[in-house]
Amino acid sequence: xxxxxxxxxxxxxxxxxxxxxxxxxxxxxxxxxxxxxxxxxxxxxxxxxxxxxxxxxxxxxxxxxxxxxxxxxxxxxxxxxxxxxxxxxxxxxxxxxxxxxxxxxxxxxxxxxxxxxxxxxxxxxxxxxxxxxxxxxxxxxxxxxxxxxxxxxxxxxxxxxxxxxxxxxxxxxxxxxxxxxxxxxxxxxxxxxxxxxxxxxxxxxxxxxxxxxxxxxxxxxxxxxxxxxxxxxxxxxxxxxxxxxxxxxxxxxxxxxxxxxxxxxxxxxxxxxxxxxxxxxxxxxxxxxxxxxxxxxxxxxxxxxxxxxxxxxxxxxxxxxxxxxxxxxxxxxxxxxxxxxxxxxxxxxxxxxxxxxxxxxxxxxxxxxxxxxxxxxxxxxxxxxxxxxxxxxxxxxxxxxxxxxxxxxxxxxxxxxxxxxxxxxxxxxxxxxxxxxxxxxxxxxxxxxxxxxxxxxxxxxxxxxxxxxxxxxxxxxxxxxxxxxxxxxxxxxxxxxxxxxxxxxxxxxxxxxxxxxxxxxxxxxxxxxxxxxxxxxxxxxxxxxxxxxxxxxxxxxxxxxxxxxxxxxxxxxxxxxxxxxxxxxxxxxxxxxxxxxxxxxxxxxxxxxxxxxxxxxxxxxxxxxxxxxxxxxxxxxxxxxxxxxxxxxxxxxxxxxxxxxxxxxxxxxxxxxxxxxxxxxxxxxxxxxxxxxxxxxxxxxxxxxxxxxxxxxxxxxxxxxxxxxxxxxxxxxxxxxxxxxxx
Numbered sequence: 001x002x003x004x005x006x007x008x009x010x011x012x013x014x015x016x017x018x019x020x021x022x023x024x025x026x027x028x029x030x031x032x033x034x035x036x037x038x039x040x041x042x043x044x045x046x047x048x049x050x051x052x053x054x055x056x057x058x059x060x061x062x063x064x065x066x067x068x069x070x071x072x073x074x075x076x077x078x079x080x081x082x083x084x085x086x087x088x089x090x091x092x093x094x095x096x097x098x099x100x101x102x103x104x105x106x107x108x109x110x111x112x113x114x115x116x117x118x119x120x121x122x123x124x125x126x127x128x129x130x131x132x133x134x135x136x137x138x139x140x141x142x143x144x145x146x147x148x149x150x151x152x153x154x155x156x157x158x159x160x161x162x163x164x165x166x167x168x169x170x171x172x173x174x175x176x177x178x179x180x181x182x183x184x185x186x187x188x189x190x191x192x193x194x195x196x197x198x199x200x201x202x203x204x205x206x207x208x209x210x211x212x213x214x215x216x217x218x219x220x221x222x223x224x225x226x227x228x229x230x231x232x233x234x235x236x237x238x239x240x241x242x243x244x245x246x247x248x249x250x251x252x253x254x255x256x257x258x259x260x261x262x263x264x265x266x267x268x269x270x271x272x273x274x275x276x277x278x279x280x281x282x283x284x285x286x287x288x289x290x291x292x293x294x295x296x297x298x299x300x301x302x303x304x305x306x307x308x309x310x311x312x313x314x315x316x317x318x319x320x321x322x323x324x325x326x327x328x329x330x331x332x333x334x335x336x337x338x339x340x341x342x343x344x345x346x347x348x349x350x351x352x353x354x355x356x357x358x359x360x361x362x363x364x365x366x367x368x369x370x371x372x373x374x375x376x377x378x379x380x381x382x383x384x385x386x387x388x389x390x391x392x393x394x395x396x397x398x399x400x401x402x403x404x405x406x407x408x409x410x411x412x413x414x415x416x417x418x419x420x421x422x423x424x425x426x427x428x429x430x431x432x433x434x435x436x437x438x439x440x441x442x443x444x445x446x447x448x449x450x451x452x453x454x455x456x457x458x459x460x461x462x463x464x465x466x467x468x469x470x471x472x473x474x475x476x477x478x479x480x481x482x483x484x485x486x487x488x489x490x491x492x493x494x495x496x497x498x499x500x501x502x503x504x505x506x507x508x509x510x511x512x513x514x515x516x517x518x519x520x521x522x523x524x525x526x527x528x529x530x531x532x533x534x535x536x537x538x539x540x541x542x543x544x545x546x547x548x549x550x551x552x553x554x555x556x557x558x559x560x561x562x563x564x565x566x567x568x569x570x571x572x573x574x575x576x577x578x579x580x581x582x583x584x585x586x587x588x589x590x591x592x593x594x595x596x597x598x599x600x601x602x603x604x605x606x607x608x609x610x611x612x613x614x615x616x617x618x619x620x621x622x623x624x625x626x627x628x629x630x631x632x633x634x635x636x637x638x639x640x641x642x643x644x645x646x647x648x649x650x651x652x653x654x655x656x657x658x659x660x661x662x663x664x665x666x667x668x669x670x671x672x673x674x675x676x677x678x679x680x681x682x683x684x685x686x687x688x689x690x691x692x693x694x695x696x697x698x699x700x701x702x703x704x705x706x707x708x709x710x711x712x713x714x715x716x717x718x719x720x721x722x723x724x725x726x727x728x729x730x731x732x733x734x735x736x737x738x739x740x741x742x743x
Contacts, residue, residue, distance in 0.1 A: 010042045015164045025281030030289050038074035040290040045075030047153035048142040058140040065132050065139045067125040069095045071291050077106045090129045092121040098295040134685035145227035151183030158187035170285040172272045174221035174264040175199045178230030185234045199238045200267045208238045209319050209359045217243040220264035232357040239271045239327040244305035263300050265289035318360035319649035335362040336408035341417045349413040350375045355643050364401045411646035415489040416518045418442050418619050440594035441619030444527050445486040454593035458614045459530035467508050473528040474503045480531045485510045487523040490708030496562040532613045534606040539587035541601040544651045548591050550584035565705040570662040571629040586612040599645050629661040632718045662725040664733050666713040668702035675739040682735045688728030691716040
């Protein structure tokens with residue numbers, strides 16, 4: 001076949017029938033993506049770079065920067081340099097000599113990071129990449145793990161399979177960034193809705209609910225991160241192979257089929273052969289073989305297994321930790337349902353839907369008004385509309401949505417629906433809080449009574465339901481005091497009052513409110529409590545197996561009085577060991593006081609000269625993106641653990657890295673209308689910054705923050721020390737400008 005350029009030669013790879021011991025009438029094929037000029041990722045590189053040039057994101061002659069130690073680096077090098085772009089590849093000492101030689105020969109600049117961070121080599125590479133982006137104006141970073149052009153590049157592969165084979169019944173592919181398997185299967189499913197899609201992962205990869213093992217040796221598949229390009233809804237079954245099993249399978253592929261390939265192809269071959277041997281006559285199976293084996297000649301092909309090689313996989317329930325070849329079925333049409341009762345509005349709730357899917361469940365979001373969740377449409381999920389204030393309507397909606405499937409559990413990411421979720425769990429007979437426990441967390445008057453009865457240190461307080469009783473309550477507590485609704489959230493209507501007149505007026509305003517921001521009937525009570533001075537912390541707890549585990553302590557900063565809106569967080573808080581133990585024990589005693597025995601909790605405390613004082617118990621994950629800080633610092637994904645716990649799966653709370661992470665919120669200085677938030681690109685390039693997110697849209701009414709709903713975005717930074725994190729946050733936020741106009 002003639003081509004005018006090498007870039008045009010990418011694709012149209014052979015599909016070869018394999019010799020296999022299979023039932024008569026079963027056909028087994030290998031799609032030899034390794035026959036691209038370098039490997040399968042050539043398709044992705046071509047698509048991403050050509051689209052970036054077409055849209056103007058990549059200017060003529062501008063640099064291209066990517067982090068890779070394998071075939072993506074080669075694809076970017078091929079396409080980028082061929083089209084006249086300087087290419088910078090960030091890699092690590094694990095890069096093999098063959099790949100390094102190819103990259104250098106093509107004229108790439110290869111940057112080798114010298115040491116891994118506490119988050120591993122991938123994190124170290126991304127930090128170096130961020131520095132390069134700052135040093136190379138106009139540079140383009142393809143971002144293979146989240147770029148939608150990655151899976152889109154494989155529509156051509158699907159078309160080739162249809163042209164060559166006509167039909168496909170089973171597709172087997174490795175999963176790393178998610179592009180090849182999900183992109184190919186999405187296109188094939190449009191033609192063949194009964195297609196069975198089988199993913200191949202490695203032991204120690206987090207992609208399908210396994211704990212991360214940073215020492216795993218396989219490359220090209222598996223991950224320590226969750227790429228946006230994996231659409232878990234497409235995958236029916238997943239297999240995990242150990243390093244020994246993958247490398248043995250790769251050697252077998254060469255010996256039995258004469259295909260000298262990498263370990264991704266070997267792993268696919270092992271699973272493909274297993275499925276084919278058990279297929280019914282008439283079944284046509286295809287395995288995607290991504291890369292050739294030349295760069296593995298001195299590693300995979302010289303590997304000697306340390307133990308026995310499994311001849312067949314062990315079938316396990318999804319969520320079971322595995323150590324050797326195992327598989328779990330997660331058929332698209334029969335996944336257990338996990339019910340979410342409404343959501344928060346910070347983004348965590350939408351991420352929870354994807355997390356549930358990744359763990360093998362069919363998430364069902366119940367919502368009275370789906371329009372409240374601006375990010376819902378972008379997730380690809382839809383909500384089941386029902387009156388979430390009506391328990392009967394909720395139960396009926398769950399039954400209709402489940403349509404006979406098992407309901408594995410129910411949960412929520414919103415403080416406003418803790419009691420609703422507890423009642424639903426009881427009605428369904430799935431794990432959940434006792435309704436009285438949820439009520440004691442949701443209603444601060446009940447919290448105060450429970451802490452008082454248990455002798456847990458807390459502020460002096462009074463509960464008021466009648467405006468006539470407000471002066472007496474203020475006199476009892478004294479001033480200055482804090483006045484707030486007993487059923488508020490997000491610091492709404494929480495105010496420091498320096499004198500009786502201010503306290504009385506603010507309490508009267510709260511009592512006049514009959515509905516909260518969710519349209520729920522207000523409790524009609526005000527909490528007047530002692531103002532406790534001292535640094536503010538939150539204790540991130542998780543209750544499992546009857547034990548309340550302290551995951552860590554977060555240092556919190558807030559706006560100047562009279563409001564208490566959080567402006568930033570640092571995790572871990574950096575408390576001395578003795579103080580850390582004190583606040584953790586105070587949190588445990590607080591949870592015990594309200595009977596809290598299940599799932600995540602977020603306890604707010606102030607540390608005074610006489611010890612910690614409990615301010616609030618939140619019977620849910622922390623808001624304000626704190627779970628993201630915990631994940632970045634420790635590797636513990638609290639949102640995933642919430643979903644696992646809700647469904648009765650094992651929970652993993654052990655940290656496997658030790659870093660520091662921090663966050664600053666973006667807010668307006670003046671009252672008016674938002675014009676723009678400038679400087680995000682410059683802030684993103686600050687070393688250590690991992691996310692700059694803006695949530696304010698132009699034209700929105702803004703003001704200096706009085707509650708959490710006034711925040712306009714955030715910056716997250718990660719580092720090896722608290723000082724590194726604070727410096728990154730200071731530098732990034734100084735580059736950001738919230739522009740407003742009066743009116």
